[in-house]
Amino acid sequence: MSSKITPNIVSPPKKIKVGILGATGTVGQRFITLLSDHPWFIIEALGASERSKGKRYREAVKWKQTIPLGGLGLGGIGTSETEKISSTDLRSDDRRVGDLIVKGCIPEEFKACQLVFSGLDADVAGDIESAFRSANISLFSNAKNYRRDPHVPLVVPLVNPSHFSIIPQQQRLHSPSLSKGFIVTNANCSTTGYVIPLAALEKAFGPIESVLVTTMQAISGAGYPGVPSLDILGNVVPYIGGEEEKIEWETLKILGGITDSETEFDKNGVPLKTFDMHQAGGRPALRVSASCNRVPVVDGHMECVSLRFHRRPPPSPQQVREALSAFTPEVQTLGCPSAPRKAIEVFEEPDRPQPRLDVKGTHNGAGVSVGRVRQCQVLDIKFVVLSDNVSIGAATSSIINAEYAVLKGVVS
Ligand SMILES: NC(=O)C1=CN([C@@H]2O[C@H](COP(=O)(O)OP(=O)(O)OC[C@H]3O[C@@H](n4cnc5c(N)ncnc54)[C@H](OP(=O)(O)O)[C@@H]3O)[C@@H](O)[C@H]2O)C=CC1
Numbered sequence: 001m002s003s004k005i006t007p008n009i010v011s012p013p014k015k016i017k018v019g020i021l022g023a024t025g026t027v028g029q030r031f032i033t034l035l036s037d038h039p040w041f042i043i044e045a046l047g048a049s050e051r052s053k054g055k056r057y058r059e060a061v062k063w064k065q066t067i068p069l070g071g072l073g074l075g076g077i078g079t080s081e082t083e084k085i086s087s088t089d090l091r092s093d094d095r096r097v098g099d100l101i102v103k104g105c106i107p108e109e110f111k112a113c114q115l116v117f118s119g120l121d122a123d124v125a126g127d128i129e130s131a132f133r134s135a136n137i138s139l140f141s142n143a144k145n146y147r148r149d150p151h152v153p154l155v156v157p158l159v160n161p162s163h164f165s166i167i168p169q170q171q172r173l174h175s176p177s178l179s180k181g182f183i184v185t186n187a188n189c190s191t192t193g194y195v196i197p198l199a200a201l202e203k204a205f206g207p208i209e210s211v212l213v214t215t216m217q218a219i220s221g222a223g224y225p226g227v228p229s230l231d232i233l234g235n236v237v238p239y240i241g242g243e244e245e246k247i248e249w250e251t252l253k254i255l256g257g258i259t260d261s262e263t264e265f266d267k268n269g270v271p272l273k274t275f276d277m278h279q280a281g282g283r284p285a286l287r288v289s290a291s292c293n294r295v296p297v298v299d300g301h302m303e304c305v306s307l308r309f310h311r312r313p314p315p316s317p318q319q320v321r322e323a324l325s326a327f328t329p330e331v332q333t334l335g336c337p338s339a340p341r342k343a344i345e346v347f348e349e350p351d352r353p354q355p356r357l358d359v360k361g362t363h364n365g366a367g368v369s370v371g372r373v374r375q376c377q378v379l380d381i382k383f384v385v386l387s388d389n390v391s392i393g394a395a396t397s398s399i400i401n402a403e404y405a406v407l408k409g410v411v412s
Pocket residue numbers: 021022023024025026027028047048049050051052053105118119120121122124125142143144187188189220221222223224389390393394
């Protein structure tokens with residue numbers, strides 16, 4: 001595993017106790033590696049299924065990360081020597097993550113946590129996550145269950161953290177007497193990877209009208225043990241259930257806006273049952289067509305993207321490269337410690353990025369890599385984007401979302 005990101009904050013807030021639901025899974029394990037040396041967050045509680053409940057974490061988990069589990073601490077390491085000492089005092093027992101006893105995923109077991117991350121299997125995430133919200137716990141989820149909910153923000157932290165402003169409306173509806181209970185979701189891993197360059201291009205050149213995206217998705221996207229080896233070795237599977245639809249509508253919600261009253265997403269954002277892709281909701285309509293493939297790669301989703309801008313004439317490939325490279329998301333300037341120092345790494349080499357060489361990039365999988373920016377003879381521009389599906393595609397996004405919420409006072 002590559003080196004950790006150096007925190008880029010000046011004055012961190014006080015230490016915050018966090019829980020992880022689905023802690024034994026692929027995404028849960030990535031949460032643990034990322035949080036074990038987080039400056040603010042301290043792992044307080046881990047939850048998983050009845051199969052794992054009551055066991056020490058190291059006995060419950062099939063650990064598949066490249067960092068050994070044995071040495072991982074509970075996080076809250078601070079950014080200075082003084083803080084490291086005080087955070088060790090706070091964790092008076094100074095245990096390792098592997099020592100923690102796995103709990104059941106019920107809110108009573110997570111009462112001491114100020115916020116909870118979820119890497120739960122989508123089959124069970126719906127009821128469990130809403131129980132946490134009702135119990136006045138702030139929840140940051142990777143599961144798909146609440147992404148379409150018109151009062152739940154679907155936040156790719158490098159793109160649309162402004163959508164956190166829908167949270168008071170969600171609380172009014174679901175927990176009017178409670179101040180902390182809410183759900184924030186992050187997006188599907190393929191959506192996340194390619195919507196970051198799309199957002200950068202919209203920021204520089206205005207609305208995009210049409211996008212064609214073809215994915216080559218890693219096996220780790222299917223969790224553990226995932227796709228049978230006999231299906232994927234030396235093969236490509238041209239179907240991932242539900243994935244194309246998710247990419248197509250999630251992109252609209254993420255790049256869309258919230259109405260001025262901050263009570264709902266606008267027409268471009270809400271995947272309403274009656275949603276009409278041709279109807280403009282504050283911006284020209286965006287059409288997206290996705291084709292998804294599972295490929296024999298362990299980590300890293302690669303996506304070939306072609307797009308057309310609303311603006312005529314469109315920008316040149318060189319202008320696009322410069323805009324992508326210059327993209328600076330709010331979470332970066334605000335000082336979220338897990339935000340990449342560079343959101344989009346642009347490659348000039350004709351054969352990069354590649355999953356095996358570039359999936360971690362220079363930012364521990366928190367940014368994305370773009371290459372082969374060139375003219376498209378059918379639309380305007382085409383390029384390839386590579387993202388770490390388990391980091392920025394999942395756990396890292398949730399963590400940056402939570403950091404943003406802390407810095408904005410949404411979680412305290
Ligand atoms: N892998 C990826 O790249 C991405 C995944 N996601 C989403 O994140 C979530 C987790 O994915 P992933 O880590 O790959 O999945 P895994 O199958 O690897 O892990 C699932 C987790 O859910 C727990 N779990 C299963 N059933 C229950 C239950 N009845 N009660 C409580 N906990 C339960 C498992 O615990 P136990 O070990 O005890 O069975 C395990 O910790 C999913 O919703 C997925 O769609 C989102 C983006 C990317």
